[in-house]
Amino acid sequence: MPDATGDSVSVRCCIAGGGPAGIMLGLLLARAGVSVLVLEKHADFLRDFRGDTIHPSTLDVMHELGLLDDVLRLPHQEVRELRAQLGEVALPIADFTHLPTRCRFLALMPQWDFLNLLVERATTRYPAFHRRMRAEVTELLQEGRRVVGVLATTPNGPLKVHANLVVAADGRHSIVREKAGLRVKALGAPMDVLWFRLSRTPGDPTATMGRFDVGQIFITINRGEYWQCGYVIPKGTVDEIRQRGLLAFRKAVARLVPYVSDRTHELRDWDDVKLLTVCVDRLSQWYRPGLLCIGDAAHAMSPIGGVGINLAIQDAVAAANILAAPLRDGRPTLDQLRRVQKRRELPTRITQWLQVTIQRRLITPVLAGARPLKPPLAVRLLARFALLRRIPARLVGIGIRPEHVRAPLAPAETARHHAG
Numbered sequence: 344m345p346d347a348t349g350d351s352v353s354v355r356c357c358i359a360g361g362g363p364a365g366i367m368l369g370l371l372l373a374r375a376g377v378s379v380l381v382l383e384k385h386a387d388f389l390r391d392f393r394g395d396t397i398h399p400s401t402l403d404v405m406h407e408l409g410l411l412d413d414v415l416r417l418p419h420q421e422v423r424e425l426r427a428q429l430g431e432v433a434l435p436i437a438d439f440t441h442l443p444t445r446c447r448f449l450a451l452m453p454q455w456d457f458l459n460l461l462v463e464r465a466t467t468r469y470p471a472f473h474r475r476m477r478a479e480v481t482e483l484l485q486e487g488r489r490v491v492g493v494l495a496t497t498p499n500g501p502l503k504v505h506a507n508l509v510v511a512a513d514g515r516h517s518i519v520r521e522k523a524g525l526r527v528k529a530l531g532a533p534m535d536v537l538w539f540r541l542s543r544t545p546g547d548p549t550a551t552m553g554r555f556d557v558g559q560i561f562i563t564i565n566r567g568e569y570w571q572c573g574y575v576i577p578k579g580t581v582d583e584i585r586q587r588g589l590l591a592f593r594k595a596v597a598r599l600v601p602y603v604s605d606r607t608h609e610l611r612d613w614d615d616v617k618l619l620t621v622c623v624d625r626l627s628q629w630y631r632p633g634l635l636c637i638g639d640a641a642h643a644m645s646p647i648g649g650v651g652i653n654l655a656i657q658d659a660v661a662a663a664n665i666l667a668a669p670l671r672d673g674r675p676t677l678d679q680l681r682r683v684q685k686r687r688e689l690p691t692r693i694t695q696w697l698q699v700t701i702q703r704r705l706i707t708p709v710l711a712g713a714r715p716l717k718p719p720l721a722v723r724l725l726a727r728f729a730l731l732r733r734i735p736a737r738l739v740g741i742g743i744r745p746e747h748v749r750a751p752l753a754p755a756e757t758a759r760h761h762a763g
């Protein structure tokens with residue numbers, strides 16, 4: 344650990360939160376020779392499903408880092424097409440096979456496998472990379488208006504981290520942004536999602552699918568040996584559903600997806616069903632002197648399109664591209680922090696606008712029980728013209744303004760790179 348004395352440590356950049364945004368930024372900065380410490384409050388990355396999608400634009404970033412083969416060696420599934428079932432009609436809506444990316448599919452893999460790989464590579468390759476698990480950021484250290492570090496609780500007692508830049512990558516309930524007094528604008532969401540697993544058997548269909556029926560939306564993601572199921576419910580109704588009992592819930596699932604009706608007993612109690620409280624929000628300003636927010640801490644996304652992880656990673660790449668050199672030399676200016684927001688705000692706004700429009704036009708009426716359930720014109724056109732299916736594939740798979748790794752390599756890395 345650089346410049347550590349007892350319960351105090353000094354680094355160029357301290358990142359609160361070891362999710363996709365924090366770990367990716369940590370790796371990229373350390374690769375550029377910037378001493379970085381990632382503080383993660385949990386002991387490991389082993390949390391059940393919180394999004395397992397690795398998008399084609401993220402896979403391009405992995406390629407640029409020389410990690411694509413390692414990532415694809417991890418057990419994963421590859422999704423090349425998305426389908427929607429409206430009432431009795433199943434329709435293709437997105438085709439990833441024509442994307443101008445190295446991998447023309449969404450890779451599905453447990454998020455902890457992905458994060459463990461990044462941490463392992465960062466730790467073994469880049470001496471400037473440090474992380475502390477079970478280190479929960481609780482306070483900001485400030486000098487006047489400037490953030491100069493954080494205070495964290497660890498099993499060994501409090502830890503003070505002094506840093507030229509603190510990055511909040513601590514997710515949608517970010518304590519860091521709250522302590523910094525940054526204003527959050529909520530855009531609203533009409534739904535929550537109950538996530539659970541049911542096993543897959545050889546006779547099951549293969550497609551990853553969203554089903555829309557009167558008052559019901561159900562997502563089935565093919566994970567090889569099991570289905571990752573998402574039951575979309577009107578916001579705030581989870582208690583009502585729980586009160587009706589697990590048996591009623593199992594029956595509802597069986598009605599919607601008849602081929603899993605022989606397996607709904609695998610839901611033994613409500614612990615097997617995880618609630619995602621959907622929120623869509625973003626900060627008006629992502630930075631303050633000495634502080635920058637990225638990923639969910641800057642903007643929580645709707646689960647539509649499953650783009651939260653990709654956006655978090657794209658934020659990290661943009662932040663490293665803009666800030667690695669200033670951090671290597673000292674302290675980024677306010678203007679450089681503003682440039683990160685300027686670069687990433689447009690993709691965030693457009694994506695959230697699309698998500699909120701889909702929520703309003705499709706999700707809200709379906710959950711309210713609108714009938715008859717006729718595919719909207721846009722969906723009918725997608726089903727009819729294969730060429731059009733490349734548009735949602737591009738929006739989901741690549742997103743708006745994909746980022747590429749441009750942050751400089753540390754001098755030792757440059758030598759290794761040329762030698763190799």
Ligand SMILES: Cc1cc2nc3c(=O)[nH]c(=O)nc-3n(C[C@H](O)[C@H](O)[C@H](O)COP(=O)(O)OP(=O)(O)OC[C@H]3O[C@@H](n4cnc5c(N)ncnc54)[C@H](O)[C@@H]3O)c2cc1C
Pocket residue numbers: 359360361362363364365382383384385392393394395396478479480481512513514515517518519538617618619637638639640644646648649650651652653655
């Ligand atoms: C149930 C569920 C399903 C989802 N499904 C998808 C999906 O299919 N596809 C998709 O793209 N996205 C999905 N998402 C959203 C996705 O998880 C996020 O958009 C993405 O992980 C954001 O990355 P992040 O690094 O910004 O934040 P997070 O992944 O939330 O990481 C934040 C990290 O900070 C840590 N932390 C929090 N507070 C502190 C603190 N005070 N000190 C230290 N560490 C702290 C947390 O433990 C966590 O590890 C899902 C989310 C949930 C909850």
